[in-house]
Structure formats: structure tokens, C-alpha cells
Amino acid sequence: MSVIEDLQGIAGSAHVLTGEAAAPYAKDWTGQYESAPLCVVKPASTEEVSAVMRAASAAKRPVVASAGRTGLTGATHAPEAIVLSLERMNRIREIRPEARVAIVDSGVILAQLREAADAAGLVFPLTFGAQGSARIGGVLSTNAGGSNVLRYGNTRALCLGLEVVLADGRVLDLMSALAKDNSGYDLRDLFIGAEGTLGIITGAVMRLHTRPLAYVSAMIALHDLGDGLALLNRLQAETGGAVEAFEYMPRSYMEAWQAHVPDGRQPFDDIHDHAVFLELGVTARRDATVDENGTLPAQAHLEEILGEMISDGTVLDAVIAQNGQQRREMWARRELAGELMTAYGPVVLGDVSVPLDQVAPFLEDTRAALAEAAPGSREAVVSHLGDGNVHYAVWPSDGLNGHAQAMEIIESTAVRHGGSFSAEHGVGLTKRPAMARHKDPVALEVMRVLKSALDPGNILNPGKVLPGN
Amino acid sequence: MSVIEDLQGIAGSAHVLTGEAAAPYAKDWTGQYESAPLCVVKPASTEEVSAVMRAASAAKRPVVASAGRTGLTGATHAPEAIVLSLERMNRIREIRPEARVAIVDSGVILAQLREAADAAGLVFPLTFGAQGSARIGGVLSTNAGGSNVLRYGNTRALCLGLEVVLADGRVLDLMSALAKDNSGYDLRDLFIGAEGTLGIITGAVMRLHTRPLAYVSAMIALHDLGDGLALLNRLQAETGGAVEAFEYMPRSYMEAWQAHVPDGRQPFDDIHDHAVFLELGVTARRDATVDENGTLPAQAHLEEILGEMISDGTVLDAVIAQNGQQRREMWARRELAGELMTAYGPVVLGDVSVPLDQVAPFLEDTRAALAEAAPGSREAVVSHLGDGNVHYAVWPSDGLNGHAQAMEIIESTAVRHGGSFSAEHGVGLTKRPAMARHKDPVALEVMRVLKSALDPGNILNPGKVLPGN
Incomplete structure (x- = not known):
């Protein structure tokens, strides 16, 4: 009996896809990785997943788990593999x-x-x-x-x-x-x-x-990143750590966003070099209870802080969301990042992290190195600044040839600034070269030992995460 | 060359102890585990630790790492082993x-x-x-x-x-x-x-x-544990999650404490059946800035809440620390737990956790089961209630014979209430039987595979954590 027949017996024929039906699972969301899976199986329970793994193990077939397929590093690339989709297990x-x-x-x-x-x-x-x-x-x-x-x-x-x-x-x-x-x-x-x-x-x-009782959300324009960190530190101290989001959206990002959403409304009349979207989650009841004048104490407090920082020149301009609609608009501008960064052909999507005080020098050094290596490349930067996590997108001027080099510039510059070449997107296929170059060699040896111990047949998503296997 | 000579070469003779000099390392803090280590080595650097491990590996000698020696589960028990003490690496x-x-x-x-x-x-x-x-x-x-x-x-x-x-x-x-x-x-x-x-x-x-800008600390007497959880939830909501400590100290603990510290001052005139020590860490500047009347807003807020809860009968009595000395006194009463629980001969020290709403039924069921199995045993309970973590100390009336049975009663009752037999003290030797009885068998298999993969010669603290190896 073939492994496909085994899987049909386990999950039911309707839940084993091959050929055209399996085509959506042959590509990833970024459009950069294509492969021809053997088949797709959609088990309905943990027991069925267990049976699928027993069958795959017996047949020595690779199994690639697939969930929402929104990954950015090619981790669901599944040549000749059984794609195990968890989409029916959604309870x-x-x-x-x-x-x-x-x-x-x-x-x-x-x-x-x-x-x-x-x-x-x-x-x-x-x-x-x-x-x-x-x-x-x-x-x-x-x-x-x-x-x-x-x-x-x-x-x-x-x-x-x-x-x-x-x-x-x-x-x-x-x-x-x-x-x-x-x-x-x-x-x-x-x-x-x-x-x-x-x-x-x-x-x-x-x-x-x-659940926070209220949110206060704002867009802030700044002279530079250092002022952004001063703002973050002051807000954390004044509010007792209530900052939930602190998202750096500089000119390169706001311009890319405007190009992608021509009708979209910018937060300020002009695009500033440096801007931050921030949100406070208000959890203390006193701060979230609207007073007799209809004012939310937490919002009044933010207005007071921002007023002082505008007076002393640290903050250039600020807009506070006055209702849920304005808040959603602010979030939407930020959350389009994944779509707009992958919308324009092959992109180099750096996902690195550095200590907070190294974000500015990291950006400066990366920009300079890219300008030298691939002059005329387009780029867009957006950052979870509060975590030191920078997404650095580059469309190299020399096309695909520039990809590996641009990625290496972004990653090695982060490492040089005490950072990591991989912050939150995972390793998948994309960052295996960086794993080989930058990860502690003993750590790689230990990872390989653990992989062999838990998956001696190397059937679980082979060729991902670890370099050279 | 003997392994001891190797170690002398690595760390210097002054830092390799044998015989009488090694005696302090032969016992653990609880006094329940004694062994005769081969020797004690005190490396001064990571490089020396590395050399010690190479030597031990070559000689196939067990190595037991030793730090502050305050563990409660016999994890540094080191028969025939090299005790690797990290005390000189204190930079x-x-x-x-x-x-x-x-x-x-x-x-x-x-x-x-x-x-x-x-x-x-x-x-x-x-x-x-x-x-x-x-x-x-x-x-x-x-x-x-x-x-x-x-x-x-x-x-x-x-x-x-x-x-x-x-x-x-x-x-x-x-x-x-x-x-x-x-x-x-x-x-x-x-x-x-x-x-x-x-x-x-x-x-x-x-x-x-x-660092919180101020602390507000209090002892609270309560009717029952349910009121304690109501207090915790209300405080978390009102303060935005500022509760740092929420320590349950019931009658059995306060009586044991008084017996151990005869001159010690009780927080209330009478010992209550149920009492909690709580501390708020005040991080928002506004709440930590003393007003014109010399009042700390965070403390006034707690007084207001407690006043309401005394009026509605949820809280029986409350004392708020008025200065650092009173705060330290409250902490000291709680932090004596380890000492007083191990001071009186062999003790069964249950360290379990259960979901918050299961603490009361867990305590009730455990008490009943112990009363039946070993009537007349002494016991003392203290709990990190905010984490559902209960320390249940028992001195069985039938002496050492009752130990294994009392421990099993505490642990299996916790597991039956959706909890864990091991919360924060580790497994060491003490909880290996519970690992065998209560841990998922597949999890144990995976742990053994990982242990073999990383320590194929089984020289690193052999016989600890995993049952039956």
C-alpha cells in the first residue's frame, strides 16, 4: 500500500490532496519558495496526526507541518514531502x-x-x-x-x-x-x-x-531615534510600564505605505523622517474611568507629557486617536507592513534585533553599507522599537543577484552591534546561511544532536533551521 | 595520574578538597541527604570548569555541580562524585x-x-x-x-x-x-x-x-481563602497588576512561626485561621509621589479598598506597614519558612502547585487524607497563593515510616486537582518517585533521550531528576 493510501485510510480520501488540489500548498506567502509536495493531508484530531506520523515514519517520507501559511522564511517548503495541514484542527x-x-x-x-x-x-x-x-x-x-x-x-x-x-x-x-x-x-x-x-x-x-480597560493610541513625530527612546523611557516610568506598542515608522516606511495605499491618509500633513506609533494599555481602574469633563485620565496624562515634550523640543508633533476608528486606522497603517514589503517582487526581508541603544547606529551602518554595495536599491524600514526588533526590507537594484549580499549586510551589521540575525520570523530556509555564519558552533552541534535524538530518520521538516543537513 | 591530581593541576591544590575539608559538601541543607564525595573542586573560571569536565569525562567520574547548597530536594547528593563548586566564580x-x-x-x-x-x-x-x-x-x-x-x-x-x-x-x-x-x-x-x-x-x-518607586505592604486577616482570591483579583484590577507578593500564611504557619520565634511579634492580637501578606510595587510616578498631606497615593488607595472590604465583611482585619522596618518585619515572618520547616527533624516538604481556584479544596482534601493516614501528625502550610504554589510541611506522627506516604498524599492530591507535584524546588532525589508516578510517560522517554544525547557517559549529576536511571 502506498503512503498516500495509508493517509487516505487515516484522514479520509476527501482530506488527502494531490495534483491541482495540492497546488496552494506548493507556494509560500512570500512567493519566493515553490516546491512539489507529494500530497497534503488534513487530519482532524491528534490521533489522526499520530497515525499520519506513524505512516510517514514507516515510509520514511518527510512531513512538513503547515498552519496558516503566513511564514516569511520558507519554513513550509515541502519538496516530495507530505504536507500535514492543521487547518481542520481549529477548535x-x-x-x-x-x-x-x-x-x-x-x-x-x-x-x-x-x-x-x-x-x-x-x-x-x-x-x-x-x-x-x-x-x-x-x-x-x-x-x-x-x-x-x-x-x-x-x-x-x-x-x-x-x-x-x-x-x-x-x-x-x-x-x-x-x-x-x-x-x-x-x-x-x-x-x-x-x-x-x-x-x-x-x-x-x-x-x-x-484586558486593559482602555487604550490610548498616538502617532508621534520626532527629531531622531534617540528622542524616541527618551519618550519610551519617560512613558514607561510615568505609567508604570503601560506601553503595549512602540512602533517606529520612519520616512522610508511611510513613503512605501503611501505608494501602496495611494488614497491612505498620512497621520501628519508632512511625512517626518522619524515617527512612532504608540499605544498605552490602561489597566488601573482609576486611570480608565472618564471624569466629569468626559476626559479619560490616562489620555489627559499622555497629553500632558507630550505637551511638555513638544515645549522642550523632544517631540515635533503628535496626534492622539480620539475614537476606535482613529485607533484602528493607526494600527492598520502599521499592520500592512507584511503585505507591502512582500508585494513588490523578490524582497530581502531582514528581521534582526539589537539592544535598544544600538538601533540608530545599526540603521546608519546598514544604510551606508547597502548604499555602497548596491547603490540605488529601494528600502523600507519598520521596527518594533521597544524590543529593538528591526524589519529592514531591501529591493536590491541589481535584482536577485544582490539578495544574498544585502541579507548578509543586514544580518552581520546586527550581529556586530550585539544583536541577533533572527528576531521573530524564524529561520526556515532563509536564515540557514546566517545560522552557519553567526551562531555559536557548539550551539549548532547541540541542536544537531537534539534533532537526531528526537527525529532519527530526519523526516520532520528536513532541511530547515539547521544549516547543512 | 589520578583524577584528583588532574583537578589539582587545573584549579590548584588549594582548590581541591578531600577528607575533612570536603565534609561540608557531604551534607545538604535539609540534613536528609548525606554522601561521601570523591573530592570538591573549586574552579575559578569557565575555562577551568571546561578542563574539569574534560578530566571527569576521561575518568568517567560523576560530577555534581554545587552552588549555594540551599536546595530542598537533595539535588547535590554526590556519592563518589566530584563536587564542582562554583563559589569562586562570583563575579x-x-x-x-x-x-x-x-x-x-x-x-x-x-x-x-x-x-x-x-x-x-x-x-x-x-x-x-x-x-x-x-x-x-x-x-x-x-x-x-x-x-x-x-x-x-x-x-x-x-x-x-x-x-x-x-x-x-x-x-x-x-x-x-x-x-x-x-x-x-x-x-x-x-x-x-x-x-x-x-x-x-x-x-x-x-x-x-x-525598580518600583515605592512599596505598600500589608498583613490581611480573612474569613477564608475564597475571600483571599477576591482580594487578589480586586487589587490586580484596581492597581493594574501591581501585586508583587500575595503570600498565604494560615494559622498552622503562624503557630509554627511563633513556636520557632517565641519573642516574635504576631501581626494581629489573635492568630487568625487565614491571613495573607501582600505587597504592591508602585511603578507609576503619580502613585508614588507623596501628596501635600504626606500621604502616598498608592497607600491611600489600598486603605480605601481595604476599608470597603472590612465594611462588607470580606476582610477581617488589616495592618499596613508604616515604614521600612515594619515592612522588613513582615517579609522576615514569611522568609523564615525554609528554616522553620526544616528545623525540626525529618520533614516532608511538599512543594506543589494547583490552579488558583483549587487551592482551598486541595488543602481540605490533603488535610483529611493525612489525618486519616497519620493521625496526630504536625503540619504547617505556607503558600505563594498568587501562583497557586503551596508548601505543605508534615512531620508524620509515625516518624520516618510515614514520609513516603505523606509525600504521596500531598503530591497525588495536587495532581488530582489539576496541579503539579513539583512547583519550584526542583526534583532532585526527593521527587523522583513522583516523576515516575505522575509525569507523562512519553515526556519521561523524551527526557531520557535528551539526557543520553547530551551526556552519553551519564556523568552529570547522575541519578537526579529522572526516575530509575
């Missing part, structure tokens, strides 16, 4: 508001979890542009970040428990919902961020947070 | 206030790091009774918790980077100081909480936090 198993947890299948869409948390009076804070498509399994497998990491941490910090199917089909039950649980090695964090190379995440216990 | 390598990190040797004492952070205007929030002796390497290796986990997370959440010496002496450099760094598998979290069975932690990048 929120349970929300326990008292325990502040959601127990979910890994095929649940991020936006769906956010809505369910909201309906329970809580918040699942992870947020990024692709949240309407990205699924929890993918989010976990890349340890995704986004715009609220500053306050809530990345996906790793939002996960308490996991259910994982191993290469040979065994099911690993780590579904703890506890804040403290030191019962042996931390296996959970090994699978988070492993991009499906060590196991298939089928379920998770995700942490929910108290 | 704070660097504090970078802007980046909010401290880079430390693993032999740095917790209190020393807390003081250094304070001197830099920041806080390293981890706090527990043994902080004057516990060292960062041990704290990391047990993923220690303590009284501020509610706000800041456990040790895992406070660590950004690690330096680890592997079984064969290779040095693994994971010293990232970045909030976002997704460069391959998360090796850091594998070594945190592994109790020296996968590698020797020699250095770490620890996260520092903004």
Missing part, C-alpha cells in the same frame, strides 16, 4: 477565565483566539498583520512576536502547555495550565520555535491576560 | 542599566545580584528566604521561584542568556541579551531547571526590571 477546546488560560487545537486562527479571549473579558495579546490567517501551531513553531511583545512577551511567554506528536507518532502530553511547574526538563520550550523539525504541535494551553 | 561581569541586564558568573549570590541591581537603580526581583546563600547557578538549575513570581515570573522568565559547559568540556555560548532572538532551538530553557544533569551553567545574562 478552541476550552476557555477558563478564572485560570486565565485558553486550551486550543493548534489549527486555531490567531484572530479567532483573540476574539474568544475578548468574549471572555480577557485578552490574548499577540498581534501582527497576518493574524487573520496565522494559526497557533505556526505562531508557536516560529515563536512569533509582533507589536505587543514589549508588554506581554513573545509567543513563548504566552504558552503554558503543549501537546506534541513526535516523529514516530507518540503523543507527548505537556498540557500544564500552571504558572509554576518544575517537573523535569522544560520540553515545551524546545518545541516552541523549532518550526516543526522536532515534533508536530497539535494543542496548546495559552495564557490570557487581564 | 558580576557587567551591569548594563540601559539594556536592563546583568551579566554574571553563576556563582554570584542572589542577594549580591539584588544589591548590585539596586545600586544601578533597578531591581532583580527574585526573592526567597535563602537569598543570602543561594547562587545564580543553583537558582537557574532549579528554576527557582519565590515570592515575586506573580509579577515577574520565575527564574526562567528572568534569564536571557546562558553560558554552559557540556559533559565533554565544550563551552556553549548562548549569552544573548536580547528580548527577541529566534536563532534556532531554545537551548537556554533546556538547561534552566535541569539541575546540572545536562550541563554546568557558568554564566548568565539576567533581566533587570524597573
